[in-house]
Structures are given as C-alpha cells and as structure tokens.
Amino acid sequence: MPYTDLTLRPARPTWPAMLNGMKCRCPNCRQGKLFSSYLKVADQCDVCGTEFFHHRADDAPPYIVITIVGHLAVGAVLHMEMSSTPLHPLTYLWVMIPLIILSSLLLLPVTKGAVVGLQWARYMHGFDPVGAHDDFEDDGRS
Numbered sequence: 001m002p003y004t005d006l007t008l009r010p011a012r013p014t015w016p017a018m019l020n021g022m023k024c025r026c027p028n029c030r031q032g033k034l035f036s037s038y039l040k041v042a043d044q045c046d047v048c049g050t051e052f053f054h055h056r057a058d059d060a061p062p063y064i065v066i067t068i069v070g071h072l073a074v075g076a077v078l079h080m081e082m083s084s085t086p087l088h089p090l091t092y093l094w095v096m097i098p099l100i101i102l103s104s105l106l107l108l109p110v111t112k113g114a115v116v117g118l119q120w121a122r123y124m125h126g127f128d129p130v131g132a133h134d135d136f137e138d139d140g141r142s
Helices: 014-022 060-082 090-121
Strands: none
Touching: 014 090, 060 090
C-alpha cells in the first residue's frame, strides 16, 4: 500500500537523499558538504543553506557499523579458520584488528550521512520547513 502524505509537503525521495548523505553531500542540493569535520555535521549547507544543526543521528550510525563490520569480520575469521592451511593464532591479531578498525572508521561517516539524509527526506527532527516541531518541548507541566 503506497504512503500518502496528507500534509501537502513537497516529496523528497528517500534513496537519493540517503545516497547523497553517504557521499557526504547535502541531501537537498547534492553539492554542499554535509560534514564540517570527520563526524561533525555542518550547521547548514554552504551552497543551498539547508540547516542540519537539528539532526538526531545519535547512536544509529555506530550500531549499523558494528553490525556490518561484525558480520564481515566473523565471515573473514571463519574463512581463515576453514582454509586448508593452518594459520598461526597471531595472524588473526595482526590481520583482523587493523581490518576492523579501518573498516569501522571508513564506514562511520558514510552511515551517519545516510541517517541524516533519511531524516531530511522524511521531514524528521526539525527538517520540516512548515515549522512543525517533533522534538520534545517544555509545556510547563513537569
């Protein structure tokens, strides 16, 4: 069943926005930088001015990276263990630890960009131009 948006907001395609985020580019204009440093999301796009300071990527990118790298590492260790040539135990240490660290560091900005792109495409966490706030606000009842 197709999703129907009743708010009359312009459609934002999800996959292109996530792919642009994975390229560390603005999900809106595809030209500006999404990150101001390694994992610090820029406050706004330097080309189109889209604001990113209200994104809420939080813990999702590390969990995704742990899942991907963990599956790849277990598969690699099983392949190395099942090979016909016996390997010295230190081989696992010298091969797998750098592989896990490097692949994790390479995947973190990619997954964080994808999460920010998804939030932008789905109007989540302040990316709604109409001004609907979906973050918690103090209503004075606490």
